[in-house]
Amino acid sequence: MDIFKTTCGAVRGFRASDDVVAVLGIPYAAPPFGPHRFREPAPAEAWSGVRDCTAFGPIAPQSAELPGSPVWTPGDEDILTVNVWTPAPDGGPLPVLVWIHGGAYTFGSSAQPDFDGDALARAGLVVVTLNYRVGFEGFGHIPDSEETSYPGNRGLLDQIAALRWVRENIAAFGGDPGNVTVAGQSSGGASVACLMVMDRARGLFHRAVVHSPASPHHTRDIAAATTREIAAAAGCPATPEGLAAASPQDLVAASDRVVEAYRRDPASGSRHYDPSLYAPVLDGDVLPVDPLTGLAAGAGRDVDLLVCHTTEEYWLFDAVDSCAKVGTEEQLERFAQDFGLPDGLVAGYRAALPGAPVLDVYLAVFGDLLFGEYANRLAEQQARGGGRAYLSRFDRRRTGPHGAVRAWHCADIPFAFGNADKDCVSFLIGGAPTAADHDLARRMVGAWAGFAATGDPGWPAYDDTTGRAKVWRTEGEGQDEPVALRALWERAEFPLLRA
Template identity: 55%
Template sequence: MDTRAGTSTEFRTTTGRVTGRRSPGGVIAVLGVPYAAPPFGPYRFRAPQPVPGRDDGAPRDATSFGPVAPQSAELPGAPVWRPGDEDVLTVNVWAPDLPDAGALPVLFFLHGGAYTFGSSAQPHLDGAALARAGTVVVSCNYRVGFEGFGHVPGFPDNRGLLDQIAALRWVRENISAFGGDPERVTVAGHSAGAGSVACLLGMDRARGLMRRAVAHSVPGTFYSVGAAAAVSARIAAVAGVGATADGLLSASPAHLVAASDAVAARGAVDPVLPRHAGDPVVFQPVVDGDVLPADPLTAVGSGAARDVDLLVCHTLEEQWFMHATGSVREPRSEEEVGDAVEALRLPRHLAARYREFMPDASRLDRFLALLGDACFGEYTTRLAERHAGAGGRAFLSRFARRRPSPDGDVRPWHTADVPFALGTLDAPDARFLIGGDPDEQDRALSRRMVRAWADFADRGDPGWPPVTPDAAPVRMWAVPDDGLADDASFRVRRLWRDVDLGTPEPSPHP
């Protein structure tokens, strides 16, 4: 059977035949294909297990997304998890309908969601536009929340990362059937997806599975095993079970989702770790010395991924999104600003530096600027710098698109860049992210960003110079026009010169 895109919507994979559907614009979508066995029953809390092969001779209907991993989130336009949904480890493929194109570059996208929620079925994560730009696009669901990142004694940490690696192995074994080149795989992600990309760069298990990487808004928080165990113990206590393997296995996924949500909600008054007083994210990758040998800055700085090209981006006003969605507690005094900074294990004097740097800004705006740089901007930039310093090729960009609106300026906040880079400005869930309906300047910006991603996946060149030991060119994504700046011109970075970042969060109990 000829399984190349353009001749059929049926494809042969290592676990059987699948049938997709044609999408508008010359793209074939193959959705909800299992890459690992359901991670429940005897496989719960374990590394992902192989999918049993299909032997009934009938192709799998792959025309709709698979169920999402256990979570409580109800995201616009995406499926919600229901107890009993078990086949949650699936991939989606968007392949150009180009039978004579040869082997095309592959772009593998990881969704965000604070390592706690999200799925590949969110409408603004559709891969068709990038497929039309000449790439084979793959996305996947992976375990999130306690099932993916909760510490369980005797079981592997970072099960969500292990799921991603299993999905990448599926890509290596199967993507040629869809017209993709398994030697030109770019792993991309945003927020927790970008944090996952950063982790994968330093993981032995991921070596050889990617040629390039794209990371937008990399969160810089990682747990030690002790910190992860403390979070797990609190969740177990709320769930009414022991913090042991048997105790946690006795709690249903739904029960642990509810307990995790309760622990996150009480963080402001009863934090597990100091950072939880202002940061409701209770799950993070765990630097366990095995699955994740070191934090990403350390791993990348040692040259662990120098053979992988890296493209990074962050938005200029990341944290305003968290404030708009109710994830940031407003400080009532300068003392509270300092307390929040210290809870993040940052020097208290950063608060004073931002007062001097932004003398006319309100306390809230200064606080959000500091948090945005602390949680995403500075870490993302340092990842590129460390990679370049270790001999890798790194490209730096920042999303600066602003425009006026009746409710005030639309800010370049967290996640606003994703619909632009994926070409999904008209997705029903993109309107809030980008601050209203797109105009023609927005569409032109999106076309430029899609082209940059596609060219980077194809040949490792997004269209501007890489970071070097002597210079750090920065592509500024903006309307009406983009520009190339020098990182040295961003005065805010001087505030961070003597600040350490990225070391794993320690146990709360010495």
């Protein structure tokens, strides 16, 4: 059966493979424009008849053009949709895995081919992916006025609305609303960490998978300063009325201009190196506390947590020319000062990488600063708060047609989704997958499926006394190893709060 009944009406999917039905572009909330713009997500309108759901819905406002993925078209407004892959349209209940895409809170969508849920569904999961508001629409701070108050962290509120849709509807697709795992990577992974400490999300999921979580969070002051920059670039007042009068395309274009200005200015501080403008805002309301503090206090003790990061995160950003180049000792010293890194940290990395060029030292430090060490601390604080955490590292290497293939940011996701064969991931993984790559994908898919089903990915839970992690490699089953270079970060403060 390829027709399913949701609370808003019936939907029709299609056979994605012999064993899996896919249902794409199902609205979980009303279009967040017009009277709903900058507001909390409103309920989707019901429909009569059977809605054809055989194509992904429109994506959120953004300027990114990702390989194999759709681009945003101004005027396409029904962007708050979910997609479902189910192996049990007439049965169940099966564990549910809900995926939140990354993209620096600025770009990306659930329609990226590497997020196809077919392989995970064949492993016994009902898979859900979702779109949510990104950029200013989703994470831009809007100051209050006497007449108007808009909520912050609207992208996180969208994610919660999608999880509510799952709770109310997933049984119709063969899923178990009492066994939901929420997963994400990069800003999607950091979103999952935020959801773990948000009262509004409590009870909507039971396990969490966090890959390469992005460390930065913003205070209200940082977010307000960013809004003033965006408004100036858009030529509108930094007021609720002025920002609401600017079109989504105006604010996307303004954000791009601000980013470019940071890229061009070496004296612009930490944003020169990675000029991401948006992040969850610690507003005391939607997001009352940063995840590290919340987890340490026990906010996630009832949610099992699986964490992974790659060993060479930041090499990807250098390869696609999206970060500042640091090639001299003077530039490296300035980078350390701009981020307020502890004395001796860069020297410690240099000692661990004897003979490496300055660029490699910079990329190693930056990758751990933004992703690796934050991932380690999430597992650590979850364990300290009385919860169960599992830590892993992705260290798959190979030699490709153009030289060494790095274990960089995003390279783990095609393996965890079982999509290493897709053409769109060839650059990420360094060419066509080998037999050893297929075996790695099988093991990673199995770990996700096992964790979603039982809370056990197949290795021991994190122990704060040893700090050891599962290591994913193509050779053998991987080994437990101590997390490297942790001692150098002891005096570094997290989460990263960037001006």
